[in-house]
Amino acid sequence: MSMADYGKTFGLLRTGAGQTWTDYTYHAFVEGLKDGSLPRESFLHYLVQDYVFLVHFARAWSLGVVKSETQQEMRVCAQTVDALVNHEMSLHVKTCAAAGIDESALFNAAEADANLAYTRYVLDAGVQGDFIDLIAALAPCVMGYGEIGVRLASDKSADTPYAEWIATYADPDYQAVCATVGEMLDDAVARRIGDLKISPRRAAVQARFTKATALEVGFWQMGLSPQ
Numbered sequence: 001m002s003m004a005d006y007g008k009t010f011g012l013l014r015t016g017a018g019q020t021w022t023d024y025t026y027h028a029f030v031e032g033l034k035d036g037s038l039p040r041e042s043f044l045h046y047l048v049q050d051y052v053f054l055v056h057f058a059r060a061w062s063l064g065v066v067k068s069e070t071q072q073e074m075r076v077c078a079q080t081v082d083a084l085v086n087h088e089m090s091l092h093v094k095t096c097a098a099a100g101i102d103e104s105a106l107f108n109a110a111e112a113d114a115n116l117a118y119t120r121y122v123l124d125a126g127v128q129g130d131f132i133d134l135i136a137a138l139a140p141c142v143m144g145y146g147e148i149g150v151r152l153a154s155d156k157s158a159d160t161p162y163a164e165w166i167a168t169y170a171d172p173d174y175q176a177v178c179a180t181v182g183e184m185l186d187d188a189v190a191r192r193i194g195d196l197k198i199s200p201r202r203a204a205v206q207a208r209f210t211k212a213t214a215l216e217v218g219f220w221q222m223g224l225s226p227q
């Protein structure tokens with residue numbers, strides 16, 4: 001299977017993240033979704049936390065609207081906020097409702113530390129830095145799930161109960177968001193930095209990306225241990 005192409009900058013940062021990227025995209029939680037061995041309790045715990053995650057993630061993407069310098073950047077960020085708030089979150093609401101957890105319980109869920117650490121790290125990257133710092137911290141979330149979705153859609157066990165979760169991220173609509181964000185990241189780097197490979201900013205941008213990837217690993221880990 002050919003790997004999805006989310007752009008040159010993403011490819012460079014992904015390679016730069018090394019083993020941390022593998023730890024994220026092949027985490028035991030992910031493998032449990034693939035073969036169906038993930039306990040339902042862990043999945044629901046994850047899903048409630050992920051709803052809270054998406055609330056803050058949408059706030060971070062809204063900051064992208066604030067920090068954008070071109071119409072394309074503003075349009076992509078606004079579109080991503082829409083995709084998160086009006087599409088991705090409905091999967092969480094629907095799956096949780098089927099398990100007897102209503103939307104107000106989701107909105108009021110106590111936030112796990114790993115969740116708080118991740119989203120506030122991303123928000124701070126955007127508050128402290130420029131548009132590139134923000135998108136470098138947001139990219140692992142968007143594209144990582146895109147990559148996981150595509151791989152699991154082709155490798156999953158026929159009887160995994162998590163097929164709907166997998167389908168959400170393998171879906172052409174979600175893949176289109178990943179491709180659009182990747183293209184925007186390439187354009188944003190070309191506009192502000194030029195060639196990232198030889199830029200003095202490279203290490204700092206990579207550090208944002210790798211830290212966000214490590215925080216994704218922590219998020220899966222949190223999902224594995226329901227309190």
Ligand SMILES: Cc1ncc(CO)c(N)n1
Pocket residue numbers: 050053054088140141142145216219
């Ligand atoms: C923790 C996490 N990362 C990324 C995504 C994809 O939007 C998600 N739903 N949750």
